[in-house]
Amino acid sequence: MIDEKQFLNDLNEAIDSNKLTLPTLPEVALKVRDAVEQETSSANEIADIIASDAALSARLLQVANSPLYRGRVPIDNLQMAVARLGVRLVRSLVISLIMQQIFQATDDLLDAKFHQIWEESVQIAAISRVLSYNLDHLDKEQAMLAGLIHNIGALPVLAMAETRDELVQDATELDRVIDILSPQIGQRILEMWDFPESLIKVPANFLNLEYESEGGGDYSDIVLVARLQANLNQNTDFEMPNVPAIKKLGMEPEVNIIEIEGVAEDIQNIEVMFHN
Template structure:
């Protein structure tokens, strides 16, 4: 079984809500306006609540209370609304996985940290704001949840980290593909934009060039989040070639700042994906 076949097995079981596709259609339609997005979101009370909480969070620090979905969409903009809809839909899609195989709270914590670190580094390095690096980072490891469903016994073995063995190398050896390979196939099945998927195709082994900046940032961010979550097993230098730091022009202080940003903002984002998870903090 290859990555595409693995993702196809769960593509219909773990599907994104119709709202995601409809909002994408609205955004892709050049003659549509933001009111259409607000109207669509307002039909979903849970999503509306999350949108309002995000608009009123410290992440945006809006000077006045945002009290309507329409105002929240205006404050956040199309991209942020789409990010929230897809992230919330992905979390909802996999919410029924058995907790004896994977701790979903830890999974999403790593995913959110990766996304926020990538977002901070992208800003620091002058990456264009329209690059969907945050969403790519947030979704990058969904392939793990696919494998948990299809091959739970293999997923458990892959989750037993060992010093000196990179996780994606172990996944490749046991499955014939890595989790991120499976993520790419799942996101294709979900019909997400190619701009979200493309940087993930080289996430584990990115080309060391300035032209490949987004994939390099995502690789570095994922490795940094992984090492911080498992300090007894991984140091960052065990996972990342220092040449990446040189190509990107980053210092240790830059990484520290990115990690601090992720720590400060991470719990609020985690609570938006699943409020029940927030009770663990």
């Protein structure tokens, strides 16, 4: 069994000495984020930024015409796509494309783990968006982004694991180390990305069943409950714990949101948006 404290020290030292680089936001993502935060940027200005990235441009047009967002008139230009989707969703899509590019490894076991974590992140993002529908003080696109980035700390852990045979060859031990270290590293990444505190808290708390936000439910509550709901949906023997986050969202532990009419279709449509 690997010493996770020593592994964390080695990981932080590798990051501090630039031997292991944390995921960074490319220029187009930084510009989109800054434009969104300014709140005065027009759809045309944001579309001009996005136009410099062909892959992102194609993705936005595709999503704008997807079942989740399409209107009566098909959209064929970026300005209309940004206007239809809204700037917060545009930012989430930018981050999702970057994360898909990051989720890669050379070793087969680690590559499979990257893929698994990405798939789980997409599912949690979709459930998080649905959970936010009845919480007027939270933004549904921000909730979706919280789900998408909640386990981003696993990326550097996996990158570092490529140098450790005991992790490359032992999936169970790799999972244990990720669960222990991902929250701390994820928080560090989002701080580096200058994310708001409401999202920085998400990686730090997504495995903390005792987490209890101040006031109304927050994005950490949503992601925590989304993960529990995912377990409930996938495992018929799973017993939903009565954690504070569920109460914060105004829910009952026995409720399976997937069984609510229309929810499964919404979740599927959101997941498709990130897979195409």
